[in-house]
Amino acid sequence: MMTEERTLMLVKPDGVASGHVGDVITRIENRRFKITAIRTLTASPEELRVHYQQLVGKSFYSGIEDFMTSGPIVAMIISGSDVVESIRKMTGPTDPAEAPAGTIRGDFARGWGDGPIQNVVHSSDSIESAEREIKIWFPDEK
Numbered sequence: 657m658m659t660e661e662r663t664l665m666l667v668k669p670d671g672v673a674s675g676h677v678g679d680v681i682t683r684i685e686n687r688r689f690k691i692t693a694i695r696t697l698t699a700s701p702e703e704l705r706v707h708y709q710q711l712v713g714k715s716f717y718s719g720i721e722d723f724m725t726s727g728p729i730v731a732m733i734i735s736g737s738d739v740v741e742s743i744r745k746m747t748g749p750t751d752p753a754e755a756p757a758g759t760i761r762g763d764f765a766r767g768w769g770d771g772p773i774q775n776v777v778h779s780s781d782s783i784e785s786a787e788r789e790i791k792i793w794f795p796d797e798k
């Protein structure tokens with residue numbers, strides 16, 4: 657049985673700067689998922705270190721930090737049946753050059769190659785990650 661669950665999506669600075677917030681929201685709503693919270697913010701290095709805790713030690717982490725703090729992002733809580741896996745599929749693979757047409761990254765990412773991967777959105781990879789990440793970006797949510 658499919659259970660109601662929630663996930664976290666971030667429209668990253670490249671997605672906001674290139675004007676794809678509306679496209680991303682439309683895709684979510686077209687799939688009948690509900691956006692139950694949304695906010696625009698500029699991430700702090702401290703918040704990002706918690707969010708990307710598994711990547712903090714990597715050589716490319718400083719590039720991720722510079723990129724993710726370079727401009728506003730839009731954070732959303734999305735609810736629905738099987739939403740974590742569905743939104744991951746809609747997001748597409750990490751590297752936009754490998755992301756198929758029809759995925760958010762495949763359709764909207766502009767830049768890849770050297771430097772941090774600018775791939776338009778983040779989405780939680782499990783129910784546990786989603787609940788952990790929601791606390792970071794929506795500290796007042798239950």
Ligand SMILES: Nc1ncnc2c1ncn2[C@@H]1O[C@H](COP(=O)(O)OP(=O)(O)OP(=O)(O)O)[C@@H](O)[C@H]1O
Binds near residue numbers: 719773
């Ligand atoms: N080898 C790398 N070089 C540069 N940037 C990277 C690299 N690997 C990951 N990143 C950046 O860090 C982010 C998080 O990496 P992760 O492995 O969690 O991928 P993901 O789950 O597809 O992405 P996200 O967590 O943003 O949804 C990537 O989206 C990308 O922006």
